[in-house]
Amino acid sequence: MRSDTLDIQEGLWKKRRENLKRAWYKFSGNYLSIIGLIIILAVFFMAIFAPWVSPYPEHRGAFVDFGNAMRSPSSEHLLGTDAVGRDILTRVMFGFRFSLMMAFVVIGLAAPPGITAGLVAGYFRDTWVDTIIMRITDVFLAVPPLILAMAITAVLPPNVFFAMLAVTLMWWPWYSRLVYGIASSLQNEFFVQAAQVTGASRPYIIFREILPNSISSIFTKMTLDVGIVIIIAASLSFVGLGAQPPTPDLGTMVSDGAKYMPDQWWVTVSPALAIVFVVLGFNLLGDGLRDMLAVEEV
Amino acid sequence: MKISTFILRRLALSIGVLLGLSILIFVISRVVPGDPVRLALGARAPQEVVDKISAEMYLDRSYPVQYVMWLKGVVQGDFGTSLYTRRNVSHDVRVYLPATLELAFYSGLIMAFFGIFLGVLSVHKKNTWVDNLVRFISYFGVVTPAFVFAIIFVLLFGFYMDAFPISGRLSQHISPPPFITGMITVDSLITGNFRAFFNGLTHIFLPALSLAMAGMSQQARIARSSMSDNLNKDYILAHRAYGISERRIMFLYLLKPSLIPTVSIIGLDFAVMISNAFLVELVFNWPGISRYGVNAILRKDLNAMAAVVMILGITFVVVNIIVDVVVAYLDPRIRMRRDRSSAL
Numbered sequence: 001m002r003s004d005t006l007d008i009q010e011g012l013w014k015k016r017r018e019n020l021k022r023a024w025y026k027f028s029g030n031y032l033s034i035i036g037l038i039i040i041l042a043v044f045f046m047a048i049f050a051p052w053v054s055p056y057p058e059h060r061g062a063f064v065d066f067g068n069a070m071r072s073p074s075s076e077h078l079l080g081t082d083a084v085g086r087d088i089l090t091r092v093m094f095g096f097r098f099s100l101m102m103a104f105v106v107i108g109l110a111a112p113p114g115i116t117a118g119l120v121a122g123y124f125r126d127t128w129v130d131t132i133i134m135r136i137t138d139v140f141l142a143v144p145p146l147i148l149a150m151a152i153t154a155v156l157p158p159n160v161f162f163a164m165l166a167v168t169l170m171w172w173p174w175y176s177r178l179v180y181g182i183a184s185s186l187q188n189e190f191f192v193q194a195a196q197v198t199g200a201s202r203p204y205i206i207f208r209e210i211l212p213n214s215i216s217s218i219f220t221k222m223t224l225d226v227g228i229v230i231i232i233a234a235s236l237s238f239v240g241l242g243a244q245p246p247t248p249d250l251g252t253m254v255s256d257g258a259k260y261m262p263d264q265w266w267v268t269v270s271p272a273l274a275i276v277f278v279v280l281g282f283n284l285l286g287d288g289l290r291d292m293l294a295v296e297e298v
Numbered sequence: 299m300k301i302s303t304f305i306l307r308r309l310a311l312s313i314g315v316l317l318g319l320s321i322l323i324f325v326i327s328r329v330v331p332g333d334p335v336r337l338a339l340g341a342r343a344p345q346e347v348v349d350k351i352s353a354e355m356y357l358d359r360s361y362p363v364q365y366v367m368w369l370k371g372v373v374q375g376d377f378g379t380s381l382y383t384r385r386n387v388s389h390d391v392r393v394y395l396p397a398t399l400e401l402a403f404y405s406g407l408i409m410a411f412f413g414i415f416l417g418v419l420s421v422h423k424k425n426t427w428v429d430n431l432v433r434f435i436s437y438f439g440v441v442t443p444a445f446v447f448a449i450i451f452v453l454l455f456g457f458y459m460d461a462f463p464i465s466g467r468l469s470q471h472i473s474p475p476p477f478i479t480g481m482i483t484v485d486s487l488i489t490g491n492f493r494a495f496f497n498g499l500t501h502i503f504l505p506a507l508s509l510a511m512a513g514m515s516q517q518a519r520i521a522r523s524s525m526s527d528n529l530n531k532d533y534i535l536a537h538r539a540y541g542i543s544e545r546r547i548m549f550l551y552l553l554k555p556s557l558i559p560t561v562s563i564i565g566l567d568f569a570v571m572i573s574n575a576f577l578v579e580l581v582f583n584w585p586g587i588s589r590y591g592v593n594a595i596l597r598k599d600l601n602a603m604a605a606v607v608m609i610l611g612i613t614f615v616v617v618n619i620i621v622d623v624v625v626a627y628l629d630p631r632i633r634m635r636r637d638r639s640s641a642l
Contacts, residue, residue: 139318146573154595262457272446279441
């Protein structure tokens with residue numbers, strides 16, 4: 001009897017390993033997803049090890065060297081230097097830190113409540129619970145997130161922390177809506193009915209039966225959202241409502257550098273392309289995941 | 299469901315959404331730490347002025363009373379006094395909104411025309427270098443923030459090629475047409491001032507293009523994928539078997555049913571467009587409602603900020619109603635379905 005359960009366990013693990021292998025085979029067949037993965041790994045590497053791999057780590061903050069101001073890209077300064085002589089490549093690497101941190105904090109804080117709300121509303125479809133939750137999300141979805149985030153930052157002091165808070169407050173409804181669609185279609189499936197019949201509690205059904213079945217859509221959306229949140233964060237600081245100088249933030253760097261167009265174009269174009277680079281990576285990876293997991297919505 | 303019932307239901311839902319939105323905006327704009335009027339006017343403003351505006355905003359009353367009075371004003375088109383310009387916010391809105399609407403109109407034109415054109419081109423030349431180029435461009439359109447496009451266009455077309463002006467709505471030497479609709483290209487056409495019309499067009503081109511890029515790419519991608527899906531359907535095969543030319547099939551029989559998905563994401567495109575307007579208007583010094591909104595936010599002018607967010611919210615909701623009705627008209631399957639996704 002005991003060895004039987006062990007065999008079943010063994011078989012399950014084997015099956016899982018095979019599934020993973022098959023998934024990787026499918027994923028790696030698409031060279032664009034691999035490019036995305038490489039970009040993201042490179043960005044993570046630069047962000048985490050910025051103090052060690054960046055050429056001039058002391059240039060990250062308030063550093064001034066007017067003798068080297070406005071140097072065009074060269075072998076010494078690959079992306080040139082800015083108006084006060086700081087190496088732009090260094091500041092871009094530290095800027096990746098802020099972008100990634102922003103994206104992970106926002107998604108990490110916004111996804112759990114959003115997912116929970118969507119699951120609950122979907123499970124109690126066509127009841128007052130559903131109506132209340134989904135009408136509230138409708139209100140949040142009625143205005144583009146950037147605009148509401150701006151409005152919130154208006155009444156708060158402009159800094160990175162409040163910018164994150166504002167975007168987080170705007171972000172959870174998107175998860176609610178995604179998960180609601182999946183949960184409300186699953187709530188009539190046989191496996192849910194089976195769990196109900198055997199007397200499983202509602203939290204168990206919601207979190208252990210329905211949630212695992214929506215996880216691939218959630219995961220894909222999270223990957224794609226990293227790119228979108230990075231764009232929104234950069235947009236906020238571009239307008240002047242996010243990170244304040246001398247913080248090395250990509251959006252702030254673009255808006256500061258825009259003053260020196262067209263002659264010192266690299267001051268603004270380098271951080272701008274850095275944003276495109278990281279967002280491109282997450283989008284390629286997200287699209288690859290979507291194809292691999294055969295997720296329709298998102 | 300009949301289409302009139304559909305529209306009525308849709309309208310009722312939207313009114314609920316707008317009421318909720320007004321509560322949300324009110325909470326954001328009034329429940330600030332400290333005195334909002336003092337915050338906007340600064341420490342040096344005389345106390346009488348602060349008291350006068352506070353009384354106008356009913357700040358001495360309870361929050362529910364303040365909300366009801368504010369909402370009453372909003373319904374009548376009165377958003378209160380701007381804490382910065384000291385003018386009525388509605389007056390400012392009338393001056394700045396047309397510029398943004400004009401920008402959104404041209405941007406929408408570029409988006410729809412080139413988006414669908416690129417999508418058709420991509421399918422027509424499927425798996426050739428043309429297709430790959432279109433897919434490459436539309437991918438970058440999606441991942442590039444609008445302000446990056448704006449800056450690159452300013453550099454390329456403004457400074458290096460010197461082909462288009464990069465700031466404002468008209469050149470200095472052109473006298474603006476009289477204020478009729480507030481949209482320069484429309485007003486100059488009405489008054490027959492073609493010089494101002496063409497000058498206005500050259501000014502609007504770059505900002506409209508920057509604003510259109512994201513939506514255009516999205517449209518191209520959706521058009522391509524929905525046309526590819528329909529390409530293998532039996533009715534297309536039947537048309538081919540009858541010997542109908544490939545071009546005719548493409549534009550007459552394939553495009554129309556494939557347009558439904560592209561129309562239904564116009565609402566989303568519009569959302570992206572009005573968010574991006576905040577960035578593009580800033581880069582091109584475009585005197586529109588979004589730039590006004592950014593300035594209101596930076597100056598903590600809460601009345602003006604609430605007005606801008608509320609107006610954009612209303613515009614967005616109205617656009618979505620129109621899109622839903624058009625899609626329901628095009629695609630009867632949607633009218634029949636009682637689905638939540640139509641209730642945004």
